[in-house]
Amino acid sequence: MLNIKNLEATIDNKLILKGFNLNIKPGEVHAIMGPNGSGKSTLANVLSGKSGYEIKGEIKYNGKSLSELSTEERAQKGIFLAFQYPLEIPGVNTNIFLRTSLNSVRKANGEKELDTLAFLKLIKEKSSELGIDEKFLSRQLNVGFSGGEKKKNEILQMKLLQPKLSILDETDSGLDIDALKIVAQGVNSYKNKDNAFLIITHYQRLLDYIKPDFVHVLSNGKIVKTGKAELGVQLEKTGYTNLV
């Protein structure tokens, strides 16, 4: 599904990713762990198509070069990034945003756009699964939301758009243990053999609830070690210092 080969990413004349390689197949859950400044968020930004990065190397998504796709096309084709810091957008109603987003994706894929009623029914169902109070949906997008509410809102968007590849950028940060469980449940219930996850995190914590197939350690812009789920547990005990 995703094949990254020798990826280099530079921003403001600073080389952040220095020959990054990763292959993700449908049905797999990959975790990327690493210390601050290792390039984790840069990877998420580059995959989402954020401008400002100078890119070398190759990223293929279902056989097609990702660099040819705009941010919105990537989303329409099933790449989803749950932001580390979801943006607060004053004046934009959450419900209207969610409907515009869903319908943009549906339209791009030749599906019929949902009318207000059908949308409301769907969003009610999805939000109750995540324990999101409907009142949130009539508020301005992420404005005044707590950290946990913002992250839940990201997972709600994921479940709504039904992406093939979901990238969760430090979704566990700022979550209390109850919210963490709800978010993990949300991910687990969506996981199937056709979609894949890339979970970017500092800590093992989230991986206690979402079991990864592979754990990669990112350091100084490169993957320095790859293992199974046990690697995450081990890192929690020993820290990154031995590896980086």
Add this chain to the structure above:
Amino acid sequence: MKQYYDFKIEKIKGLSQEEIDSRKKNLELFYKNGFPNKKDEDWKFSDLNKILSNNFNNISNNDYLFKEKNFKQIHEFEHNFISLFNGQIISSDFSYEEKNKISLKVFNYKNEKNLDKKNSLNLLNHALASGGFSLEISKNYKLKKPIVIYNNFSNSLNETIVNYKNSIIINENSELNLINYIDNSSKENFMVNTIENIKMRKNSSLNNILINNSKCNGYFYKYTKNDLEKNSNLKNYLILSGLKFNKLDIEINLNEKDSKSSVFSALNLVKNEHQEIKTRINHNAPHCHSYQKVKKVLNNESKGVYQGKIFVKNIAQKTDAYQLSGALILDDAAEFDAKPELEIYADDVKCSHGSSSGSVDLNSIHYLKSRGIPEREAYELLINGFLSEILEKMQESELKNFLIKKLERQINEH
């Protein structure tokens, strides 16, 4: 500079000799000053004389007898209406209301002699005004439906100026939702110069909404003087994108305790459109509130100006005054000027003001795009969010939905 205007009082019919003499004095004073230019502090950001001389060959006045009666009505909500053509009352309908609660007359100019030497457009209005209306709401009456004033202008108004005066009185304990609706798509250059006096008696309330529905080449200037008595509440909503030139000159006098006023404005300007909002809020009594939120989005070579002054008299203790101006500038050629002013003579007051201008936040655009929303729509969502925020606290839900839709159209149509 070439003389590009030519005004004749003789064109106005039915005036007494006394009126003619008084109007002549005003016209003479106008001719001394001409249209306002940059030397005038109130016009420092918009040289009207230059703007008009660049766009008009010869402006003249005309006292037309208007035969047109057809106009497009709003269908989204039930309402009473007053229909004006070029400032003259053509028809009205208050059938949703109780009888004898609403009085509507043609404005009476007989007692209007005031010479305001500072404002040359007011001088011109005093000299040339005809038509207009006087609207009065009886006391203890809450209108069941809003009143829409259809401001229609003939397409034959090329190179013509229309001047008129209105007066609105809301008596004690009465409530009105008033919508000034402009719907003109004339490609001809014309000018409209209006003076409006609004008197709000004790405990009265007014939502005064100005909204424009189509693109037009009109040059509008409106001077509104609002006088508020005890515990009255005035809310202005200004949603007027699409006019070639528009300046609203709003004076609000909070004359008695506990009166409240607000000014909310949302403008999305394109091409070389020019809009200016000038406010002067006079806190003349203690315990009054004023609130202003003026938002503009500037595209292409458009220009937006906000001159907002809050004046607090020495006796006006416990004043609460707030003023915020925000602009999104989307093109290097666009211009935004803001001049906030506070003049405070009381010591126990809460006054704050702020002004911000900048471009659209690209991180927000990226966030929206990462959810599959195309770039253009992402911009529209953000601009809409930025502007429609001024309607957030509006309680009249039917009206609010109507305004949100109109605003959305003003944003998406260019």
